Amino acid sequence: MKGVLTKMGFTNTGNDVSISPEYFLDLDSGRVNLSELIGKGIGLKYLNINRCIHCGRETKKLFGQGFCYPCFIKVPEAEECVLRPELCRAHEGIARDLEFAKANCLVQHYVYLAWTGGLKVGVTRYHQIPTRWVDQGATFAVKICHTPNRYTAGLVEVELKKIFADKTAWQRMLTDSSELPPDFLTHKAKALEFINGKNLSYIPESDVVYRVSYPVIQLSDKVRSVNLEKVNAIEGKLVGIKGQYLIFESGIVINIRNHSGYLVDISF
Known part of the structure; x- marks a missing residue:
């Protein structure tokens, strides 16, 4: 499934005081229930295209958390x-x-x-x-x-x-x-x-x-954060989600919100 990354959303399957997030990701081609993928192998490939999460235009560089520069200096969210x-x-x-x-x-x-x-x-x-x-x-x-x-x-x-x-x-x-x-x-x-x-x-x-x-089945003693512009693609067994991070069995983690505006292909 392809689409531009934005921060992960969630549905609270608990209550007001005891919160249990069930994570999802909305892509151009539909919604992915990420919590259902925990314990399974997934892949995330960066397609070397960035799009502003506000206006949608293609841009070489993103500012803030997913804005082109004109939007970054004018939208209230930034x-x-x-x-x-x-x-x-x-x-x-x-x-x-x-x-x-x-x-x-x-x-x-x-x-x-x-x-x-x-x-x-x-x-x-x-x-x-x-x-x-x-x-x-x-x-x-x-x-x-x-x-x-x-x-x-x-x-x-x-x-x-x-x-x-x-x-x-x-x-x-x-x-x-x-x-x-x-x-x-x-x-x-x-x-x-x-x-x-x-x-x-x-x-x-x-x-x-x-x-x-959080939906986590395995915690690592050490974690290593990756940036898709440097590694281009990651794959492995998804063992948890916490905050805005996907956690892989290898100890690799990726902050989805920090990659807002990246066009990716997700496989599972």
């Missing part, structure tokens, strides 16, 4: 506040697309702690739960607080980055099989105590711990 919420200016009426901002920036946001092989703090829109956690490969998460918009959530995150990491170490995430750290909720209490009295607008959340169970 605006600076996507990566740095504290730079959002939608609350001031400034945005690349104000209608997009009304639906995605000027809405309730959560600041959360997640376990991705290590503890990290993050921000997400209310309608991106649990998608954000699944995309990051988090196995546990707890909401610290909610805020009225993206900018305010970004200010809270900036403060909490003084005591928590804000990046996922992908190697640790993919090799981690640990259970919930016993002090997980203690860290949430620490976060709330740290931002208390700092003139930030937020409302604390309850102590609900969310768990994500």
Whole structure:
């Protein structure tokens, strides 16, 4: 099956608190249920063509996560506040697309702690739960607080980055099989105590711990990430999916989202 890669989607076959993603990939020729392919041999071949995931035009180089340069500098999905919420200016009426901002920036946001092989703090829109956690490969998460918009959530995150990491170490995430750290909720209490009295607008959340169970039948002690521009093709037995990574029996992994815009042929 051929098509342009975009990030993997999923259906939650669990519930709101105990999340079980069943992954799929939408290609030009149809939807592939990736979870059904775990334990089977698959192949992924790059056809040396890139297409912008926004406008669809062919381009030599992709920017961000799958955009041609003109789209990268104008579409709201690639605006600076996507990566740095504290730079959002939608609350001031400034945005690349104000209608997009009304639906995605000027809405309730959560600041959360997640376990991705290590503890990290993050921000997400209310309608991106649990998608954000699944995309990051988090196995546990707890909401610290909610805020009225993206900018305010970004200010809270900036403060909490003084005591928590804000990046996922992908190697640790993919090799981690640990259970919930016993002090997980203690860290949430620490976060709330740290931002208390700092003139930030937020409302604390309850102590609900969310768990994500990924379709993985084998974890490797070491993993090696590959780029399709360098290896052109990969094949092997698919033994798991976690975050946006396909995990192969050999220990090779590939981040599908990072290959957004690549035209590929998938065989299975």
